[in-house]
Amino acid sequence: MVMFLAGLKTIPTEQYEAAAVDGATRLARFRYITLPNLQAVGSVLLVLGVIWSFNDFNLVFVMTRGGPLNATMVLPVLVRELSFVHFDLGRGSALSNVMFLLLVGFAFVYLKLSARHEPA
Numbered sequence: 001m002v003m004f005l006a007g008l009k010t011i012p013t014e015q016y017e018a019a020a021v022d023g024a025t026r027l028a029r030f031r032y033i034t035l036p037n038l039q040a041v042g043s044v045l046l047v048l049g050v051i052w053s054f055n056d057f058n059l060v061f062v063m064t065r066g067g068p069l070n071a072t073m074v075l076p077v078l079v080r081e082l083s084f085v086h087f088d089l090g091r092g093s094a095l096s097n098v099m100f101l102l103l104v105g106f107a108f109v110y111l112k113l114s115a116r117h118e119p120a
């Protein structure tokens with residue numbers, strides 16, 4: 001929410017004033033001014049949220065350890081279970097490498113999005 005608030009603060013008030021002079025309603029100003037200007041913040045936050053939740057190990061492990069019938073099993077917990085409970089180090093290592101490649105892909109998307117939306 002703080003990031004969205006910062007994004008709202010960067011929207012020039014002149015755009016809202018010009019839209020009000022042109023007779024735009026509040027809904028039209030929100031739709032055509034606020035949402036397009038917050039698209040950059042939203043896309044970056046979406047990618048960061050995916051990256052952060054992808055690596056969420058502590059909360060799931062402490063509370064459920066994968067849950068009843070693997071209902072809350074996430075990839076980091078599965079890597080730990082494969083490697084240190086079942087001693088299947090090959091599968092655990094392969095899965096952690098796949099996770100690494102996925103996170104590198106998400107990081108690349110994040111860098112592209114943040115570079116594209118950076119002010120000149």
